[in-house]
Amino acid sequence: MTSAPLEKTDIAGLMLTIGQAAKAAATTLALAPTAAKNKALTAAAAAIRTRGDEILAANSRDMDAARARGLTGALLDRLLLTPDRIEGIAQGLDGIVTLPDPVGALDSEWTRPNGLKIARVRVPLGVIGIIYESRPNVTADAGALCLKSGNAAILRGGSESAESSRAIHACLVEGLTAAGLPEAAIQLIPTQDRDAVGLLLGMSQYVDIIVPRGGKGLIERVQKDSRVPVMAHLDGICHTYLDAAADPEKALAITLNAKMRRTGVCGATETLLVDRAIAATILPPILDALVAKGCELRGDRETQALDPRVTAATEADWSTEYLDAILSIRQVDGVAGAVAHIARYGSHHTDAIITEDERAAEQFLTEVDSAIVALNASTQFADGGEFGFGAEIGISTGKLHARGPVGLEQLTSYKYQLRGTGQTRP
Amino acid sequence: MTSAPLEKTDIAGLMLTIGQAAKAAATTLALAPTAAKNKALTAAAAAIRTRGDEILAANSRDMDAARARGLTGALLDRLLLTPDRIEGIAQGLDGIVTLPDPVGALDSEWTRPNGLKIARVRVPLGVIGIIYESRPNVTADAGALCLKSGNAAILRGGSESAESSRAIHACLVEGLTAAGLPEAAIQLIPTQDRDAVGLLLGMSQYVDIIVPRGGKGLIERVQKDSRVPVMAHLDGICHTYLDAAADPEKALAITLNAKMRRTGVCGATETLLVDRAIAATILPPILDALVAKGCELRGDRETQALDPRVTAATEADWSTEYLDAILSIRQVDGVAGAVAHIARYGSHHTDAIITEDERAAEQFLTEVDSAIVALNASTQFADGGEFGFGAEIGISTGKLHARGPVGLEQLTSYKYQLRGTGQTRP
Structure with a gap:
């Protein structure tokens, strides 16, 4: 029929x-x-x-x-x-x-x-x-x-x-x-x-x-x-935020995985936020590794000043889901700055903080209004299989009925x- | 402002x-x-x-x-x-x-x-x-x-x-x-x-x-x-079904409460379904009590034949939420008949079975597709306070997000x- x-x-x-x-x-x-x-x-x-x-x-x-x-x-x-x-x-x-x-x-x-x-x-x-x-x-x-x-x-x-x-x-x-x-x-x-x-x-x-x-x-x-x-x-504009108390090794491994494991999935990180206080020390090895993997970098002025391979991000970059080997990078003032950026430009999908500071972690996990918020883990865990659900039909960013996988x-x-x-x- | x-x-x-x-x-x-x-x-x-x-x-x-x-x-x-x-x-x-x-x-x-x-x-x-x-x-x-x-x-x-x-x-x-x-x-x-x-x-x-x-x-x-x-x-077309194995005393007390405790609430029973096999024995005292409380009765032919105070129910009665001292009454063939009637005319709000037969009870509780299904209890328990929620903003008959109180x-x-x-x- x-x-x-x-x-x-x-x-x-x-x-x-x-x-x-x-x-x-x-x-x-x-x-x-x-x-x-x-x-x-x-x-x-x-x-x-x-x-x-x-x-x-x-x-x-x-x-x-x-x-x-x-x-x-x-x-x-x-x-x-x-x-x-x-x-x-x-x-x-x-x-x-x-x-x-x-x-x-x-x-x-x-x-x-x-x-x-x-x-x-x-x-x-x-x-x-x-x-x-x-x-x-x-x-x-x-x-x-x-x-x-x-x-x-x-x-x-x-x-x-x-x-x-x-x-x-x-x-x-x-x-x-x-x-x-x-x-x-x-x-x-x-x-x-x-x-x-x-x-x-x-x-x-x-x-x-x-x-x-x-x-x-x-x-x-x-x-x-x-x-x-x-x-x-609709969008998976996911963020990874490197807090002042981030462990540099975790920050490197997680950022690379969150951006580059697969660039076309909705849980891929599109914007890297970094606490202004540690940007100059934590970013260089991460940017080197991203460039080595073929990732294009677009950043705010301060990040451009750190590394000439970073081109200028426009306002549109902060709300763009690249689904590609492109990362936008912005420096912010602490957890509050990261939360404010995500509230303005995010899509309520998946956002992560990298930190060893429990208070900063709990503030981020509480204040970021997304289906999935993560501490010291890759945003690419946004997946029903990874949650142990066995299978998923998709991910919801709405708050009614079902949220997340x-x-x-x-x-x-x-x-x-x-x-x-x-x-x-x- | x-x-x-x-x-x-x-x-x-x-x-x-x-x-x-x-x-x-x-x-x-x-x-x-x-x-x-x-x-x-x-x-x-x-x-x-x-x-x-x-x-x-x-x-x-x-x-x-x-x-x-x-x-x-x-x-x-x-x-x-x-x-x-x-x-x-x-x-x-x-x-x-x-x-x-x-x-x-x-x-x-x-x-x-x-x-x-x-x-x-x-x-x-x-x-x-x-x-x-x-x-x-x-x-x-x-x-x-x-x-x-x-x-x-x-x-x-x-x-x-x-x-x-x-x-x-x-x-x-x-x-x-x-x-x-x-x-x-x-x-x-x-x-x-x-x-x-x-x-x-x-x-x-x-x-x-x-x-x-x-x-x-x-x-x-x-x-x-x-x-x-x-x-x-939208509607609270609630049913009470008197099964062949109903306890007559429970049937009487619950039917009276479900219909007459308050007639204007959404959990009030609007239609009484009765297993054909026991209608002649179980109904008379219930109808007497309902009439004594001032309830108007509208029934199918068989129920009219039982009691001259029962006027003819029209097709429209089965899908009418009276919110008043009016009850429609229909005889059905067992649980399957009750389930089929409720599937056709109900509003997925609250429906009850009165029975001492555990199998009949479980069949009804499983097969009736309503927000609230009840065994040997009044449909008027459809209320967040009665559920122990403390307070409710309403009752939902939709299946997405929240159902019931x-x-x-x-x-x-x-x-x-x-x-x-x-x-x-x-």
Whole structure:
């Protein structure tokens, strides 16, 4: 149903059908036993392995079309599937099988003076819409996380990965069928009609939350247009602050890792803040090491005066997420100066302080208003896997519902179960 | 600033000023010590008591205007303040002083294999907009809950209670000043300009969440128009289901309480579901007692056949929140029938089963998708105070962020604090 070519005029009707089917499937999924969900995931992983050649063939059709459209190296690499990457997708599904089922988990439990027992237990959110771009593995990851958390998923991948996503989606459906779960638990919206995204963002009667994954253009559009609540981060303008009491060795190792381990991830540090009092002593070896790794440096006047390789940072640099081997550097007056800079230019994602001064550390960890604040650790730990969540669907910088890495627990809500013995309210 | 008469054209500028001031105040409040917040609340309670005569005078101006506009008995009663009610408002503030501060509370804490310590601690949401109708006490309750949870509040009361709200608000500001906290921590929007609500609902850059409190018309408008996330419930269509294994005495006591204790609250039962197998035996004494208390009965054919006092329920009755001494009654086939009826007609608020059969109970508590599900207890326990939260700002039937009673904890978010010793990510 969702893979046949469509007339333009069909799309509103199709989206309605998809929404209704997802809502119906969500009711079944919410009550599905853990064993059934795990069986579906295991069977889907097996199908991914068995049908690896089909997936590769589909992917090479996507790659041919992408090359014909003139896509560049990095985009092509995101799109590319290899036998290793396909095995990685299957292992990702196996990994989600091993995670504890969040549905039915007891948050807390207490008894009131009248004897009424109150339990807060976790329940699925319902229907989750996921809008993503070129990486075809998101089809499996996102679909599997929704399934394990008892939610129905409506997936909308990028048009460039349409064939690959469809082939992977077929494996997920094979898993659902093997486990006796509704096929509509994980639906894939056809990519040929661009109106589908707009329709999905308006379907607040069928969709409980939208999770966009991709570039800033996509996130911005989704946040602006959606009538359904959105869980996402727009920017990852992360800071590492070198306090006056920073250990120089930790400062060096962490700054290098935070900036250069991977420059394209949202937890990469984009701005290095340094206490003015120690800049001249702590910075030189760090700047040497960054330059040796190929990092471009842009700094304020004082930092430029320290090192001629530092070019002038403009005002725009402080609010730019480079996602590249570029670092902006600014000198500030102590923790208060760092907190003020981050409040003004940050994106409430992840910010770190390097210090041996416990008071400075606690001030920073308390006053910086970000999803993740870190002491003497790399900002690149901003990741559900590194938190021990097993897997994540993304990172949220909003304060409502979920903040930081969005794992299985964050894809659930809760209900209160009251157990009485005849209590009435006075 | 917020109480002077205004030109129509000023309102957009005023709302911008209010939004900016709230956001600035929120930054201060987020870090305010518990002692300062409690001092402000205690001083506000003292001011309410000291300035009781002023508040009564303001209220009698509201009452005069309301009578002149032809307001009816129930509405006038909601608006009315008496010395007792004013003392109740002051005691409400004192009560919030005694509640634990949710800000900084540790949700959970764990250590990763690499030695990184992760703590999840609670932080305020930011700025909360509260839109309410005639009850002037909401000014104090809502303002105080926001303050205690470290949030700035923007209050918009009903025009009929404008003078009373202003007098109460002055006491809150007196408390804030006494504690050295920003006056803008609790702001009151002037009621004379109706555009203010629309502007508030569009201020997503300054307001983090909107909590509407009032009738269905207000909630509907807010949910429809708001660009800011809304925490609320539109309907409280609550059910009590008498299972085949119900204890007749519990069934009688709970049904009477659930329907008749107070008919105008959102947790009042509106529909009684009865297992067809026991209807003829369990219903007669319950219907007698309900009629004796002045309750009107509307039922399906089978229930009408049992008792001539039961008039015919129409399809619309099953989805009507009477908020009155009216009960709709329907016979169903077991727990599955009750669950199906509630899924179709309920509002995900509060639903109860009366049974001595543990399996039936667990099925109901698991399968009914409502914020609160209860076994052998009255639906009227749907209340933050009854849950032990101390106070609530409302009840949410949405699944995102908070579900059920919204107390201090639900007015907070969280952040992750990572404490390392130099960890970098491999």
